[in-house]
Amino acid sequence: MISAHPNEIVFLSGGTEANNMVLNMFKCQQKLQNGYGAGDEVVKLPHIITSSIEHVSITKPLEKLRDDGLVEVTFVDVDKTTHAIRVEDVLQAIQPQTTLISLMLANNETGVLQPVKELSEKLRPYQHSNRKIYLHTDACQAIGKIPVSVKDLSVDYLTIAGHKFYGPRIGALYVRGLGHCNGAPLQPMILGGGQENGYRAGTENVAMIVGLGKASELVSSNIHSYQSQLLSVRDYLEDSLQQKFGSLIHFNAKSSDSTRLPNTCNFSLVGKRFLGRAILQHCKVIIAGVGAACHSNAIVASPILLNSGIPSDIAVNAIRLSVGIKTSFADIDVAVEDIWNAYQAIAHPKSHSQSTEQ
Structure with a gap:
């Protein structure tokens, strides 16, 4: 491998x-x-x-x-x-x-x-x-x-x-x-x-x-197809988030000058109320992290993001999503809708609770 x-x-x-x-x-x-x-x-x-x-x-x-x-x-x-x-x-x-x-x-x-x-x-x-x-x-x-x-x-x-x-x-x-x-x-x-x-x-x-x-064998045989699949799904995820949230979304460490893995998406919703942890607490379907997978209980901004040049008010809202080799476009649609609903629940708590009751 x-x-x-x-x-x-x-x-x-x-x-x-x-x-x-x-x-x-x-x-x-x-x-x-x-x-x-x-x-x-x-x-x-x-x-x-x-x-x-x-x-x-x-x-x-x-x-x-x-x-x-x-x-x-x-x-x-x-x-x-x-x-x-x-x-x-x-x-x-x-x-x-x-x-x-x-x-x-x-x-x-x-x-x-x-x-x-x-x-x-x-x-x-x-x-x-x-x-x-x-x-x-x-x-x-x-x-x-x-x-x-x-x-x-x-x-x-x-x-x-x-x-x-x-x-x-x-x-x-x-x-x-x-x-x-x-x-x-x-x-x-x-x-x-x-x-x-x-x-x-x-x-x-x-x-x-x-x-x-065995896992190494599979990587050796399929790495190019894995890479292509991950990239297409991750890009669909970021495009879908962009279309849904517009100027409200900030993709962290994504720029024309940076080269990224094909599976990783790190983003923040702009606004003081939209802490990454708060958004995830309102999600019904997805499970994600606000920093590294091994220490995602932190409430403060990730030191990695801060050291990468992400402003603290943006970094504290960060959510990290990763796609896998079996993640489908349909999975992405569900995830984006889940994040959108979580955002609505925080941005408009009264109207969201009323629509939930109805």
Whole structure:
């Protein structure tokens, strides 16, 4: 599915574990006191670069490692027009002790694609025989929606989550040249038995691994038809919402300068009363999120949207919809009507209650 060699795959519990495994490998192995080593010589901590719109399974581990004095971290802001990271900004953030750059392939809330391939190409002049900057991408959101190839991306690590492409809730980590002297390094985070060639202890969940393999097979055989189907239905969804709501709707992170996944639609209804959560509470049919799927209980505006340049009064009203490979145009019609009725219930509560009683 991702053009990797079987020996370069380690099976894990999910994308969160895979991300944590990569990040923890690049921390300083000795806790330092006040940033100093022997004598008065300043010890430079490993430096990791990431973006300000990463999934929390990247940002939270990095913040913890930073607060524990084990790494230095730079969170690079995204361009507020393209809603994607600028490769030049990442390159400018590189320091002599930079060891890892982690950049998601596609954002999980906006669907905006990030320039991972371009970054890997621009990193080549920075690589030397005595110094290597490794590149990791969290590809969980992109796999199953667009073609993903580690050869094309030229990354050292790539995170996979099965449930994002109709597989079971299990994950995997791609590690370039795993086990070879010139391959990317990997250190176990969970110790015990020798499973997964000693990289991930614990008896493997064979049934879920087989399920992940089958889902990967289906993606490999059908990715272009999946991509076309998702795009046509998502575009129909956005066109239908636009026709229904007109100037009342704002599509977040959608512009002629941004490239998005074919399945993701993030929008807001303009107005103080139309919080994303309020709209969803009045919906009778659809189930959706106001931010990332794993923490949709937040009432405040999504930090991802704010960091992507969406104004706070718009971001707090956001609703994220995703279409699937079996979503039909008829499903979209039902969903749009449901959102319209929810809007009417908030905008005109008295007349809506009277029509409901009748």
